[in-house]
Amino acid sequence: MSKSIIHSMLAMGAAMSLAACGSGNEGRDLSGADSDFQTTLIEQLIDARPGDVIEIPAGVYSFDRSLSLAVDGVTIRGAGMDETILSFANQTSGAEGLLVTASDFTIEDIAIEDTRGDALKVNEGENIIIRRVRTEWTNGPDTDNGAYGIYPVQTTNTLIEDAVAIGASDAGIYVGQSRNVIVRNSRAEYNVAGIEIENTIGADVYGNVATNNTGGILVFNMPNLPQPGHSTRVYNNQVFDNNTGNFGHPGTPVASVPAGSGIVINSNDRVEIFDNDIRDHRTANIIISSVYSTGYSDVSVQEDFDPYPETIWISGNELGEGGGNPDNVELQALRVLMFGLTGNIPDVLWDGFQNADLLVEGDMPEQYRICVDNGDAQMLNVDGPNGYADPAMVEDTACQHERLPEIVLPF
Template sequence: MKAHWIAILAGSGLLVTACGGEPQGRDVSDADTGYQTTLMEQLLDAQPGDVIEIPAGVFSFDRSLSLTVDGVTIRGAGMDETILSFANQASGAEGLLVTASDFTIEDLAIEDTNGDALKINEGENIIIRRVRTEWTNGPDTDNGAYGIYPVQTTNVLIDGAVAIGASDAGIYVGQSRNVIVRNSRAERNVAGIEIENTEGADVYGNVATENTGGILVFNMPNLPQPGRQTRVFDNQVFNNNTRNFGHPGTPVASVPAGSGIVINSNDDVEIFNNDIRDHRTANIIISSVYSTGYSDLGTREDFDPYPEGIYIHSNTLGEGGNNPDNLELQALRLAMFGINGRIPDVLWDGYFDAGKQVNGTMPDALRICIDNGDAEMLNADGPGGYGNPRMAEDYRCQLDPLPEINLPF
């Protein structure tokens, strides 16, 4: 097992242009092309407190939309009734770019954008409710990276959303604070739901299925703030086995097909009361950025590459680990568990910060703790060059529960 962890994770042939047959997108030949000017003028002329109502219909846009005014609500007639199609987009990348606070968007769909579907940058008090983002041709590396994409935001609610076909993450919250993602569905993305470099997030009541990885909690270097304190609970995370169609060199491209929940270099993460099953590689993966193949570790002194304070308990864990995503893990499975065996429910790359140990033991608050019935953890021995994978020891413990996230609205 000398292969680099990215090979263990990604495997040869993992990164592909598309999955399945010939892409089939939405037919927009009958879409309303005249509404573009109306909506652009409404967004440009908007005042705080305005509600912009978009009627039912399929509306075609050939350029990006933007909003810069605080206190605006955009409301459609339903995510399957009001459809903003960017299949003919010739200008701009995003579908809708919002740089404003006290913003609500609800009951509409954004489809087939060149880049990100809905991006909200540097706002606070953001509500995204019953919004669908989708690339209708299915999984494809040429799809936009992010579906629902609030970044550098504070006080965010994503509720009842649907995200399909993103080449990075369907629902992504990055570099933000005080976040709730609930009652939403992510399918056929590389990452279904991703919380990255975010402080304080609750992810619950969601369905993540048919992605490459179901739910990701990442902390990456060279970003303005570190991530910590995420609760992932009461979710259905199953059958996330779609081949990775992410762009080579991006962090998400290292996620192996068949990953349920993945924690990477993040601290204080509690995973509980989830139904996690039917993942060919592993139901839960815990790793350091050292194992991703992502080489730009930067010079930030406060970046901590080690996952610490991880508490996994009270989950329902089904089948998984019986057909890992590459030959290296297949060989490990056969050697350690036999032809009918499987990778344990928790796969850990083995990286930890020895400098934080006290008398050879990690302090209780920094440990990886599993209190989940007979669930076991495999240490893949990343620090040793993956040469001595073995069953982990001393992980049967409990941590204090993390606090609930509360929003001010």
């Protein structure tokens, strides 16, 4: 029998299996390797053509290996993020739950649970839509969980909306080394980093809820990556009670984020933080730092990397309780020394690293300054370069920068 006939018979049988196991909301809880549904979905992903819509009915479906898609123009659609569940609790092979290396890709109304590595990774695609997708490690925060939940990297024109990410040991929703990104109306909870924008050019992060993470929303630049990031707006988000102990892998940048961090900017430029509700963080509501404060081991490898956060504008945020019990021995001692036993670290905590080559008569030119134009919010310079030897409140922070443009996606 020819290979083409065998392949056709497999595809026909797979289609019949999909129809059978998707009839009804109860689905099938499959635990064995090479189950009918696993075979079905793998066949559909292999045989997909541009314009195809792969429908996955309500149900809980078990996989023991990664899934992958490498065809442009495909949509994967479930019946809802709490109705169609792809479970990888029995995964024995592969680094992700679903790896996509394609453009014009949409995934919606589906959950990916308990993967051995990253849950959903999209690599190097254009025009990516991730909508109403839930990624979760159901055992709760654990260093052995996969690093990333929703993970587009080196993409262009990316929309993540109405998503949920829970339990990632690095970042629940992470967009890295990308361009033109919107993350909106999503929820990140019990991750090390709730939402992270890293080495990305042009991102709008708004309408999200970040709670019970170690750090709520991070805007990072890290060395030794293909591009430096800049121009991120973080606005109209609810960022509260991100006090979960850091369970990231030691030696990774995110492992340096102290529990109780609301919004963290690290080594990134042209960042706006405005009109957010930020409160109930034990270390600080907003932290601005250099890569030199992360403990990251490869800081000095890339000579042209700019480690300093510049052109930062904080305005119009509702800032609640914060800074009363920092997750850092030095900061705890500094808090007591400067503000007393019952005092709090100010809303904005800056590590004090800045580019000495830009200073003019000891002052940073206005176009590079950190502007805290946010009511009575104050900023503390902890003097990180000198080991916290001379911390001080920063005077005259009420400056402004030119507004960043809105991110517009072509779809």
